[in-house]
Amino acid sequence: MTIQDKTLLDEWHPVLLSSALTDRPVPVVVLGEKVAVFRTSDGVHAFKDLCIHRGVPLSLGKVKSDELVCAYHGWSYNGCGTCTRIPSLPANRAIPSKAKAFVYSCVEAHGFVWVCLGQPEGPMSKVSAYIPEGFKEVWMGPYTLQAAGPRIIENFLDVSHLMFVHEGLLGDSDYAEIGDYQVHEEDGVLTSEEIVVYQPDPDGTGRGVHSRYVYEVYGPLSVAFTKRDRDTDHIFRLFLMVLPESEQRSQAFMLKQRNYAYEEPDDIFIQFQDLLIEQDREMVENQKPELLPLDLQAELHLNTDRLSIAYRKRLRELGVTFGTA
Ligand code: FES
Ligand code: CO
Numbered sequence: 001m002t003i004q005d006k007t008l009l010d011e012w013h014p015v016l017l018s019s020a021l022t023d024r025p026v027p028v029v030v031l032g033e034k035v036a037v038f039r040t041s042d043g044v045h046a047f048k049d050l051c052i053h054r055g056v057p058l059s060l061g062k063v064k065s066d067e068l069v070c071a072y073h074g075w076s077y078n079g080c081g082t083c084t085r086i087p088s089l090p091a092n093r094a095i096p097s098k099a100k101a102f103v104y105s106c107v108e109a110h111g112f113v114w115v116c117l118g119q120p121e122g123p124m125s126k127v128s129a130y131i132p133e134g135f136k137e138v139w140m141g142p143y144t145l146q147a148a149g150p151r152i153i154e155n156f157l158d159v160s161h162l163m164f165v166h167e168g169l170l171g172d173s174d175y176a177e178i179g180d181y182q183v184h185e186e187d188g189v190l191t192s193e194e195i196v197v198y199q200p201d202p203d204g205t206g207r208g209v210h211s212r213y214v215y216e217v218y219g220p221l222s223v224a225f226t227k228r229d230r231d232t233d234h235i236f237r238l239f240l241m242v243l244p245e246s247e248q249r250s251q252a253f254m255l256k257q258r259n260y261a262y263e264e265p266d267d268i269f270i271q272f273q274d275l276l277i278e279q280d281r282e283m284v285e286n287q288k289p290e291l292l293p294l295d296l297q298a299e300l301h302l303n304t305d306r307l308s309i310a311y312r313k314r315l316r317e318l319g320v321t322f323g324t325a
Contacts, residue, residue: 003031005322009118012125014241014253016113017139027059029245030115040066045079046106046115077101111139127222135257138266142251143277147284148323149221149244150292155284156240157215157307159195165279172199180303183310190217190310217311220320234260247323248290291325
């Protein structure tokens with residue numbers, strides 16, 4: 001498949017949690033392209049997952065002396081993709097100059113490995129500039145979803161589903177009304193005004209809670225919300241970055257930040273998120289059409305959907321076609 005979507009081709013996509021990339025190459029899929037990701041002493045690398053010799057996936061090989069060694073005939077590629085050794089070649093023969101791996105841009109930051117298939121706009125994904133330091137962090141995912149990336153992002157931006165899909169956890173269907181809010185854009189980042197969700201008794205103490213969400217959209221497939229408790233100044237932030245494997249299959253990566261409950265084990269947060277994702281899965285894997293319609297006449301919008309509308313407009317402006325209709 002040839003991808004026409006220059007915006008997503010030039011975008012950095014998270015492909016792995018840093019912790020998942022150790023001493024073996026790992027196969028990933030970005031926009032339908034198979035990519036082998038591996039780590040050497042000087043960092044992370046991404047190659048087209050195909051050895052030029054006989055077409056075996058390079059991800060079947062191993063990393064040895066900071067080089068990627070193909071599993072089939074042992075050709076060895078350095079981090080720049082240059083073949084440095086062909087074991088079957090007599091010592092007096094030069095390595096053919098065409099013996100190269102196809103190299104993609106690859107960086108590691110904020111606990112993720114990122115790949116760009118095209119010409120990256122900058123040395124890192126835009127979202128990374130918005131990931132602040134100094135918080136307790138938990139990484140989650142990737143969650144495999146049989147859904148279009150933009151559908152998954154829009155579900156994350158959708159406040160009015162919290163009281164139904166996540167009733168009892170994030171909302172209460174008796175308190176489903178959402179006040180009007182606006183969405184602003186600055187430097188290509190969309191930011192919502194505070195959106196308030198009320199739960200009369202979330203933890204059985206009879207004490208109601210107002211959750212105040214501010215959403216931000218950094219890129220076509222990277223978003224976050226921040227929840228700030230006015231009394232305690234507790235900040236809870238959740239980033240979602242979606243890797244589009246194909247138009248209808250994605251990996252959702254999440255990073256949670258908080259400035260409270262430092263002692264709380266990460267598992268509790270991860271299990272809670274796992275549960276929320278399973279609830280969302282049933283929605284996003286069954287939506288029709290599967291691809292997110294960017295024509296605002298398709299589907300029906302309310303004022304409470306302002307964020308979704310702004311997101312669809314943004315995708316349109318950016319010319320995103322992969323995963324949209
Ligand atoms: Fe990779 Fe032969 S196919 S070395
Ligand atoms: Co949800």
